[in-house]
Amino acid sequence: MKAIEQQIAALREQLQKHNYAYYVLDEPTVPDAEYDRLFHELKQLEEQHPELVTPDSPTQRVGAPLIGGFTPVEHAVPMLSLDNAFSADDLVAFCRRVAERLDKEGVREAQAFCCEPKLDGIAVTLRYEQGALVQAATRGDGTAGENITANVRTIPSVPLRLQGSGFPPVLEVRGEIYMPRGGFQRLNEQALAAGEKTYMNPRNAASGSLRQIDPAVTAKRPLEFCCYGYGEIDGALLPDSHFDRLRLFHQWGFRINPEMQRITGTEALQAYYDDIAAKRDALPYDIDGVVFKVDAVSLQERLGMVSRAPRWATAYKFPAQEELTVLERIDFQIGRTGAVTPVARLQPVLVGGVMVSNATLHNMDEIARLDLHEGDTVIIHRAGDVIPKVLRAVPERRPSNARKVPLPDHCPVCDAPIERLEGEVIARCTGGVTCGAQRLEALKHFVSRKAMDIDGVGEKLLETLIEKQWVMQFSDLYRLTFDQLMALDRMGEKSAQNTIDALAKSKQTTLPRFLFALGIREVGETTARNLALHFGHLDALMRASEEALIAVTDVGPIMAKHIRQFFEQEHNVDEIRSLIGQGIQWPAIEVPSVDAQPLVGETWVVTGKLETATRDEVKADLQALGAKVVGSVSAQTTCLIAGPGAGSKLTKAESLGIPVLDEAGWLARRQALLGAN
Structure with a gap:
């Protein structure tokens, strides 16, 4: 058996090296036939000895189908968004802000930036423990995403096991999963030949491929992964240069963008942008701009972030694509709070690879500003994933029968009067919850994850419940019975019971x-x-x-x-x-007095897994005591609360000499603070 184990290990090592050469370096080291022979030999041995199969074997890239969809994954380190620059002036302003903030920190030398094309794909994070891929997740809302591990394992350019040495025990690598243009074209050609639905653009194709319930389907899609950053790193000291870190990741088995450069000076950054823009159409993948990041990781941490975007990075977007089309009519939609929003219905037009038939007009002032008439030829603007907007009309193409559209007097849904209060831009339906549109939107908000979190009660079910007049206000949800739900089409016994259970569970809230x-x-x-x-x-x-x-x-x-x-x-x-x-309740909240906030002026960070409370509950306690709670450790951090799996934040705090409390220490400190008041 020992000989078999050694033979299997040797085959895996060979195949991993060939995968790296082919998928990461783009330099195949063996013909396809030789690779297929080695793969087949390994597969046969594993079939004969299933007890020797491991998750990181090259044969395991296609996993078992997922059951019940995708489970949520909380990010150890938030996945931040990027602020955008759209012009040379914006780039200059970004560089000036960085320089001014660093000057206040006593750093006055010119900074190098890590520069690379901004791939138009799906942001993901890959978690490796002891060198093996253990989890892959989407960005989601930045705090939590979806577990797509089984599907990501099928992507050839994602290493199932890191190669080489020196990698940390815990490493989260972040990057973009995308579909090259050639693969996208072949995928659509195959779909057409089979009479199936085609994808509109490579990004949509990549997203749809990643969200397949059966990983075997994902495995057939031409997806690639390119690394651009990292999340949690635990147990190793890495270079202070972002550029050098990515090159180190490349040695461990990850593809990085060959166009990546380290550059100093605003003029040089603009030149890099111009160069990438010029070769954009010749690249084998879609990009929508370039990304500039302050290269020194230590300075990134000192610069920090604002909202959910880092101060040390920006995405310099390419000019948005614009197209001409006809504004056929203007409809009015009613939102959750009764806001009346005009919507442009357009002759469908392809803009940036997406077929656009609707565009928001925001409010009546916008229609007046643009002097829009139904029947006008208009210029449509779409940048990346931004909702398309009408830039302007083309008056010289206005037909003789074009007409202006006034604000309606009554709601198109419930016929209640529409009012626009003095000093307000937005007009509103006065129907309130009696308005069907407001009722549906209000109920969707009420059951949403960040509100009452009623799992399984979605838009379709709410529409049905409203149509039957079983749910006309929030409290009606809690009057629903099992028998009522069972009477609905496509509602099985298990689904009905799950809905009743979810409603009952939601009664315990905050x-x-x-x-x-x-x-x-x-x-x-x-x-x-x-x-x-x-x-x-x-x-x-x-x-x-x-x-x-x-x-x-x-x-x-x-x-x-x-x-x-x-x-x-x-x-x-x-x-x-x-x-x-109906039984909705929440635990009492102690209102802190000014004297009961001993942590005013202090900055705390919470990380790792806690047993007696969630991190959100600990953050709420800290805030009640007057502390400011942030997501990253810096020289300004007062204290770190670290549970198991604290990772890089704990390492950083220890290196800076910042006090660290484990969960027991925090509970004792909390009790002492509360007792002192």
């Missing part, structure tokens, strides 16, 4: 979630949390004056007015009482 779910105008997740922490009790919030509301963090006069108006409407109060009467 006050911030409940406030967010109510859909109060302009009250998002952060504001809902701030309101809950400030007032502590729903009754206190409902009684609060506009002046009292303005005292809450992030609440201004306009938002305070919206909140006050919401709680002054009797039907909203009745609905809240009805929901509570």
